[in-house]
Amino acid sequence: MTIQFTKYHGLGNDFILIDNRHQSEPLITPEQAVELCDRNFGIGADGVIFALPRTSTTDYTMRIFNSDGSEPQMCGNGIRCLAKFIAELENRQQITDPVSYKIDTLAGVITPQLQLDGQVKVDMGLPRLLAQEIPTTLATADEKVINISLEVAGQSWNVTCVSMGNPHCITFVEDVSAIKLGEIGPLFEHHSVFPERTNTEFIQVVNRNYIKMRVWERGAGATLACGTGACASVVAGVLTGNCDFVVTVELPGGCLDIEWSNHDQHLYMTGPAQRVFSGEY
Numbered sequence: 001m002t003i004q005f006t007k008y009h010g011l012g013n014d015f016i017l018i019d020n021r022h023q024s025e026p027l028i029t030p031e032q033a034v035e036l037c038d039r040n041f042g043i044g045a046d047g048v049i050f051a052l053p054r055t056s057t058t059d060y061t062m063r064i065f066n067s068d069g070s071e072p073q074m075c076g077n078g079i080r081c082l083a084k085f086i087a088e089l090e091n092r093q094q095i096t097d098p099v100s101y102k103i104d105t106l107a108g109v110i111t112p113q114l115q116l117d118g119q120v121k122v123d124m125g126l127p128r129l130l131a132q133e134i135p136t137t138l139a140t141a142d143e144k145v146i147n148i149s150l151e152v153a154g155q156s157w158n159v160t161c162v163s164m165g166n167p168h169c170i171t172f173v174e175d176v177s178a179i180k181l182g183e184i185g186p187l188f189e190h191h192s193v194f195p196e197r198t199n200t201e202f203i204q205v206v207n208r209n210y211i212k213m214r215v216w217e218r219g220a221g222a223t224l225a226c227g228t229g230a231c232a233s234v235v236a237g238v239l240t241g242n243c244d245f246v247v248t249v250e251l252p253g254g255c256l257d258i259e260w261s262n263h264d265q266h267l268y269m270t271g272p273a274q275r276v277f278s279g280e281y
């Protein structure tokens with residue numbers, strides 16, 4: 001079967017996008033997604049994202065398979081790429097006013113807006129903070145997980161857990177460049193206290209409005225950026241007293257602007273999404 005695809009990336013977190021508007025189920029299987037994401041034997045990407053048909057209350061539906069074939073609830077960089085992909089499919093690349101899309105996801109309805117400057121601003125919805133919502137067994141089900149000690153690789157880490165529909169474990173360190181991500185990342189990801197695994201963010205606070213972040217993603221490994229992780233990290237920064245509510249998050253692939261709104265308590269993320277090439281596989 002020949003698969004038409006378009007590659008996009010959000011700060012180097014890259015995705016294969018599939019026009020799936022005419023079928024209710026993804027055109028490829030999780031096993032095929034693993035093959036397509038392979039950077040030597042396939043197209044190469046951190047995941048595959050499907051533009052699926054609308055629901056009664058939304059314009060489109062998004063589903064995503066990580067490069068290991070697992071299906072997460074949401075993807076922040078990915079939904080910015082999806083918004084640009086949809087505009088391409090609708091031949092709306094040259095916009096004269098901001099264009100918003102209501103997208104149904106496994107994390108709820110997420111609304112990206114194409115800005116006139118080419119950036120995409122996304123209403124990422126509310127953070128979930130209770131242990132049962134992450135999910136994690138690091139605290140009792142109806143408790144928050146803020147600055148709890150977790151033993152990983154013989155070291156004790158203070159972690160704060162936040163869900164953006166997908167699980168995030170955030171820890172604050174002196175120097176993110178000193179973290180041996182390939183060694184420590186999988187030990188967090190597969191730790192027994194995370195029954196659905198976890199994404200893990202290592203944060204260095206530059207000041208209350210600027211943090212540096214490196215990430216080991218569930219199902220994708222070390223990526224250059226993680227949108228849901230950046231949102232979760234700002235929430236953790238506020239909850240631990242490290243950050244204000246408007247923060248620039250510097251990732252290896254570039255910067256995201258994050259706001260935890262005092263108005264509706266939603267997270268708003270603003271960043272780029274870049275088309276790379278289209279092809280068939």
Ligand SMILES: N[C@H](CCC[C@H](N)C(=O)O)C(=O)O
Pocket residue numbers: 013066071072073074075076077078166167199217218219220223225226227228229
């Ligand atoms: N690996 C993540 C999904 C992709 C999230 C990340 N790429 C983002 O931009 O939010 C998970 O399994 O929860």
